[in-house]
Amino acid sequence: MGLRDRGVEVKTPDQVDLMRKAGLVVGRTLELLRSSVRAGVSTAELDAVAEDAIRSAGATPSFKGYHGFPASICTSVNDEVVHGIPGGRVLAEGDVVSIDCGAIVEGWHGDAAITIAVGSVPPEVEALMVVTEEAMWRGIAAARPGGRVTDISHAIETHVRAQGSYGILEDYVGHGIGSQMHLPPNVPNYGKPGRGPKLVEGLALAVEPMVTLGGKETDVLDDDWTVVTTDHSWAAHSEHTFTLTATGTWVLTALDGGEEQLGRLGVPFGGR
Structure with a gap:
């Protein structure tokens, strides 16, 4: 069974170029949000900044209206891991906030996330953020043409486990991306290598480790979106969209x- 028979979307170079345009909108919006995060700012204010930046760039927010999601970004604070809805919550010194952002250009998606400290945070929280981001990069770096999706998963888990006693979410994973925000295949953040669909030129994946200072168990709040750790341990989330080209790896949202x-x-760098 080939990739397309499994519903896996393989892009042409022209389609990848459109994804790069969407990825740049996402990357620039996240950098703007990074500079906007400070104590006293509400998550709704961050959402307004993001929507204006995305639409001013000629793109459309991927998240707004997606299965009824009411905002243009996800803002998840402290023990909230992912899918937090922006609103009246005001960020305070010592918080951490993960911001997940998506944009569409001419029907093609980009998706990325960063976790930001609000002022100073304890060393263990700073370490969590570093471990999570580095695990994402190690996962992307493990992708090679002819390899398998779980080569990425294994690299993420191996790095996290080597750094200490962290929880790795299993119920929420990375994913294929392209003409839709979520496509096959899933990209778990744990597992043995050499499994899953083959990695080929033109396959685009969103790699997104979600790591906690405690356990891997989570609950969903009454808003039916916000995912929190069951043990209330703090979490971090990092994400980039990447593809493989004829010359190497290209991170479309960086x-x-x-x-x-x-x-x-x-x-090898595969950008153009």
Whole structure:
């Protein structure tokens, strides 16, 4: 059974270029939000900044209206892991907030997330953020043409486990992306290598480890969206959209295409 028979979408170079346009909108919006996060700002204010930035760039927010989601970004604070709805919550010194952002350009999607500290946070929280982001990069770096999806999963888990006693969410995973925000295949953040669909040129994936200072168990709040840790341990979330090209790996939502981080990890850069 081929990739397309499994519902896996393989993009043409022109389609990847459109995804890069969407990815740049996402990347620039997240950098704007990074500079906007501070004590005293509400998550609704961050959402307004994001929607204006996305629409001003000629793009459409991926999240707004998606299965009824009411906002343009997800803002998840402290023990909220993912899918937090922006609203009246005001950020305070010492909080951490993960911001997940998606944009559509001419029908093609980009999706990425960052976790930001509001002022100073305890060393263990700072370490959690670093471990989560690095695990994402290690996962992307493990992707090679002819490899398998769970090569990414295994690299993420291996890095996290080597850093200490962290929880890795299993019920929420990365995903294929392209003409829709969520496509096959799923990209778990744990598991053995060598399994799942083959990695080929033109396959685009959103890699997004979600890591906690405690356990992996989660609950969903009464808003039917916000995912929180059952043990109320704090969490971090990092995400990028990437693809494989004829010359290497291209991180479509990174402003430099991932060239710096990929180079650090010895991975050929495939941007154009």
